[in-house]
Amino acid sequence: MYNFDVVTPKTVADAVAALGEEDAQALGGGQTLIPTLKQRLASPSKLVSLTGIDEIKGIRTDESGTLCIGGGTTHGTIAGEGSAYPALAALAGNIGDPAVRNRGTIGGSLANNDPSACYPAAVLASGATIVTNTREIAADDYFQGMFTTALEEAEIITEVRFPVPEKAYYQKFEQPASRFSLVGVFVAKYADGVRVAVTGASNDGVFRWTEAETALSSNFSADALDGLAASADDMIADMHGSAAYRAHLIGVLTKRAVAAAG
The missing domain is CATH 3.30.465.10 (Uridine Diphospho-n-acetylenolpyruvylglucosamine Reductase; domain 3)
Structure with a gap:
């Protein structure tokens, strides 16, 4: 100091x-x-x-x-x-x-x-x-x-x-030493649609996963995300996980968040 x-x-x-x-x-x-x-x-x-x-x-x-x-x-x-x-x-x-x-x-x-x-x-x-x-x-x-x-x-x-949503859930995959998010996904359902935000994954910081938002706004269920995959481009890669690993976690955690919120 x-x-x-x-x-x-x-x-x-x-x-x-x-x-x-x-x-x-x-x-x-x-x-x-x-x-x-x-x-x-x-x-x-x-x-x-x-x-x-x-x-x-x-x-x-x-x-x-x-x-x-x-x-x-x-x-x-x-x-x-x-x-x-x-x-x-x-x-x-x-x-x-x-x-x-x-x-x-x-x-x-x-x-x-x-x-x-x-x-x-x-x-x-x-x-x-x-x-x-x-x-x-x-x-x-x-x-x-x-x-x-x-x-x-x-x-x-x-x-x-x-604004308090109709349904919401935050699913976090922790980095065990710090308890920061290796990847975290927050899903919030409102009357006019669904918003999905991801932290811990991108070199650009927190971001909205718009493809998931579109799918979930039509059908708020984990099944609506079948076939969707987040791009690994510009994802963080470090000793805790590769860019592809973080991209995969986004899909997994979003499905879990939707299931828990629903």
């Missing part, structure tokens, strides 16, 4: 002001950033902790039935209080271990956009809206590649709004 300053603002406005200073970086639960600092892959001179900002914490359901989760809400809270969206609550309850779930936040995960993180699949499959201190961003516009998002400098995720 190395020397840096830490500030702990109590409001979003104060956090934005602090992040406007040179070489400042936001700190949520620290589950990604702290290991990054230890490995000297990042070296900000000031960390702006968001953990003391109560206005970005908590879960509510608005008048339209949309589940609204503050960006500073921990995985453990979502797992315990997100019963309005059971598939999302189950996803949160299987992130990491208790220490990670009690520190990590949904906003921190989405801001980092790790290619193997679970929340990006849920957000993209749900057609959720990411709300920041300045604007609202549709999920389809938010994710822009591995570790890349539409967020601008000093922009903070204050809330994530999830």
